[in-house]
Amino acid sequence: MNKYRSHNCNELRKKNVGSSILLSGWINKKRDHGNLLFLDLRDNYGITQCIIDKGNKNFKELEKLQLETVIKIEGKVVDRSTDTINKEIETGEIEVTIENFIVLGKCKELPMPVFSDQEYSEEIRLKYRYLDLRRKKIHENIILRSKVISFIRNEMNNFGFLEFQTPILTSSSPEGARDFLVPSRLNPGKFYALPQAPQQFKQLIMVSGFDKYFQIAPCFRDEDARADRSPGEFYQLDLEMSFVEQEDIFKVVEQLLVNTFKKFSKKKIITEKFPRITYRDALLKYGSDKPDLRNPLIIEDITETFTRKDVSFDIFKKLVKSGSNVRCIVTKNTKDKPRSFFDNIDRWAKNEGASGLAYFTIENGISAKGPVGKFFSKESLEEIMKKTGAKVGDSIFMACSKKKDLERITSLARDKIAKDLNLIDDNVFAFCWVVDYPMFEKNDQTNKIEFSHNPFSMPQGDIKKLNFEKPLDMLAYQYDIVCNGIELSSGAIRNHIPELMYKLFAIAGYDKDQVDEKFSGMINALSYGAPPHGGIAPGIDRIIMLLANEKNIREVTMFPMNQNAQDLMMNAPSSIDEKQLKELNLTLKIKK
């Protein structure tokens, strides 16, 4: 028999009554009655109530032990009388009378209580992460994470994918995020970069003829953190397939995600075949390329109406003349909402930096009630109703601005209004594909044309007939998955044709030599017989967040860094010895 335990702390039941057992674990809680002591022993699996009274020679010593001390107990399983059964724990029908015990791991006074529902500052949680991780909620989140990853691995194997590792020390690439760099000792003055994603490697795996690849891949990007974005590192389910079209990727990923979300959450998936929304439509109808489809509100463009003579809303009309658009959100049957409901939203919009949201409610006989209602004729209202599907009793919120700004404010307003009207069902998952991303976009500041997403994406249409004169009209086989307004992954069918790649890079301002230099491995490989291929990379951390119903990525990450990319437990990053710097041929020049 194992010298530490015969059972774990979630194992003993009525059928064990009478047997002598060994349990090991942490002292979760003591209830000391002076001559009788209840002690909850906890391990990864659960809690068992143990009991000792002053008749036992160990009583005094045990009574004094700190919570979170690790002990081993020798004892006997006994029945609990009906009125003392604890239905909250699975071992609640029995308890263990302690006959003997030893301390396996002493515990100092705790910097934070482990057994408590209190919330603690991130700082203390991260510094003592090993204590924090003992707590129920986060302990379960991390176990969930393990199970989800294991399930996904298994599914991918069943789908016929092969798992490969790709290098962690690789080369810096010019596109995308800031790289983490590692100085090379053997190559003075040169640096490795940690991969932002195994993008080029997975394509090279396809060129190597492996057909279907996946990896639970660590990705490193030196960018600032957000609640849903770890600084430094995160994980993707990276996958790539050869001889596929967009549809083939969609099929695999939809099946994988549906299986995973069904297995690990009780929430309903609204549409198991994910609806597809073009990038253009997403920006128009939702104001965002990551629409939350749980929210039924739709944004409509009603700019036309503001060119009518019988509309006298001059502020908007003037703006429209100078190139602004008007977009609106219709709320159904809100005629009886109090004035404060409307004013709140208007005030909120002004707070968000918009000029406010104009609104009116459509009344019987087709007239508009509200501060700006008088500016609209019956006919103009009928036009708006036809365009937006609004009915009598509905209200219309309008914003007028230049396109980018308008998308931003209408998107925020869509969220805000839905929240105020309680329209979002929190018990569902609403997935969608966002498709038809533009290949290029114009940088507002520099006025230069840049790749809008991945430079290795394949443009849509007949390759021979592509119009390189109008790059901004070019669409790519580039797609994102969005769930409940959270961007889960993005992927693309790749461009496997070197000549085409040179042309596209030329549009983004890279000449052939630059492409050859920066992407030598890739471009070379593609010229030795490359299969058409494509893939995608769902974010593991965000999938777990959705499944665990957490808003912060640190709640599903075992040892996260704080917002300033510091590990408070391990003291990383840290200074290094002069000797190490010397070996790496580095000198420090720190700005003050």
Added chain:
RNA sequence: GGGGGUGUAGCUCAGUUGGUUAGAGCGAUCGCCUGUCACGCGAUAGGUCGAGGGUUCGAGUCCCUUCACUCCCGCCA
């Protein structure tokens, strides 16, 4: 780089209009308690009010600077 929030005992927090000796719960220590499961009761210890400067007869409270944590913008396959 910019904006918001927070910072008071080991932990979670309260602290009124600027006014006497800065409080509570949990935890710790000590004592009492044989059926609790957030056990109960009593006592004790524990404070650079994040730091620095200023205004004031007087600052936890007002002002300035600064630091830490966090949320957001920028940034981000």
